[in-house]
Amino acid sequence: MPWSGTLEFIHIAPAASYEMEELKEARLIPKRGIEGDRYFNGTGTYSPKPGVREVTLIEMEVLAALARNDPPLQDKPITLAPIDHRRNLTTRGVPLNHLAGKRFRVGETILKGGRLNFPCKYLEEILGLPVFLPLYNRSGLNCWVEKGGIIRQGDAIEPIDL
Amino acid sequence: MTARIIMKMRVASARDESGDVRVLTLKHPLRDVLPEWEPGAHVDLRLPGGKIRQYSLCGDAGDRSQYRIAVKREENGRGGSKWVHDNLYAGAEAHVSQAVDLIC
Numbered sequence: 001m002p003w004s005g006t007l008e009f010i011h012i013a014p015a016a017s018y019e020m021e022e023l024k025e026a027r028l029i030p031k032r033g034i035e036g037d038r039y040f041n042g043t044g045t046y047s048p049k050p051g052v053r054e055v056t057l058i059e060m061e062v063l064a065a066l067a068r069n070d071p072p073l074q075d076k077p078i079t080l081a082p083i084d085h086r087r088n089l090t091t092r093g094v095p096l097n098h099l100a101g102k103r104f105r106v107g108e109t110i111l112k113g114g115r116l117n118f119p120c121k122y123l124e125e126i127l128g129l130p131v132f133l134p135l136y137n138r139s140g141l142n143c144w145v146e147k148g149g150i151i152r153q154g155d156a157i158e159p160i161d162l
Numbered sequence: 163m164t165a166r167i168i169m170k171m172r173v174a175s176a177r178d179e180s181g182d183v184r185v186l187t188l189k190h191p192l193r194d195v196l197p198e199w200e201p202g203a204h205v206d207l208r209l210p211g212g213k214i215r216q217y218s219l220c221g222d223a224g225d226r227s228q229y230r231i232a233v234k235r236e237e238n239g240r241g242g243s244k245w246v247h248d249n250l251y252a253g254a255e256a257h258v259s260q261a262v263d264l265i266c
Binding site: 015017018019045122125126127 | 165166167168169170257259
């Protein structure tokens with residue numbers, strides 16, 4: 001197996017701009033997303049815009065890089081906590097940038113990578129942190145739900161399409 | 163307009179003062195430290211149906227553990243203050259934005 005990772009955190013927000021809430025488990029529904037999330041409900045900031053964002057993912061490794069100010073784009077490290085980055089799933093050991101167009105397993109569910117997530121000025125505004133440039137090209141992946149089910153914190157994440 | 167986080171806060175205490183004013187102390191059930199603010203700042207309070215009312219923060223700006231707002235009941239207003247008086251008691255949930263300073 002070329003890689004194997006873990007689902008570290010699950011977060012949803014009930015509506016645009018609302019704080020994210022941590023879940024220990026969540027239900028994924030094909031063509032909708034994560035039950036209870038603003039993109040599932042169609043009330044997200046970007047819901048009216050085209051493009052898939054049923055489930056959004058970001059790597060824990062990126063948050064770790066920001067925390068050690070790598071690359072040193074600003075004076076000091078940036079603490080971007082999993083509850084604050086506004087993506088749904090925080091992963092460890094998963095090469096998200098390589099999964100656009102590929103299917104992979106999260107617990108009993110299957111996701112398909114859509115497009116790479118792009119950092120947004122909205123996140124900078126809402127956090128008051130200069131995260132736009134440090135997240136460039138590593139802002140995560142927007143996915144479709146291909147097979148629904150329950151995901152749980154700690155679930156294994158494994159490739160299907162290589 | 164700058165985007166800001168909306169928090170599900172808890173009414174820690176509600177005190178009625180003279181002149182139909184209710185003073186609400188708001189705390190976050192999960193965060194001990196709230197976004198900072200300066201005198202003159204306000205918060206957006208979300209009402210049912212997506213309506214928003216702005217209230218100035220009062221109290222000690224150095225106390226990051228709580229926000230405090232005072233809402234005068236306006237019988238002939240648009241209904242926001244009446245909703246507050248009818249619904250926000252100690253223990254109620256209130257959807258409140260992080261503080262917005264007057265001069266940014």
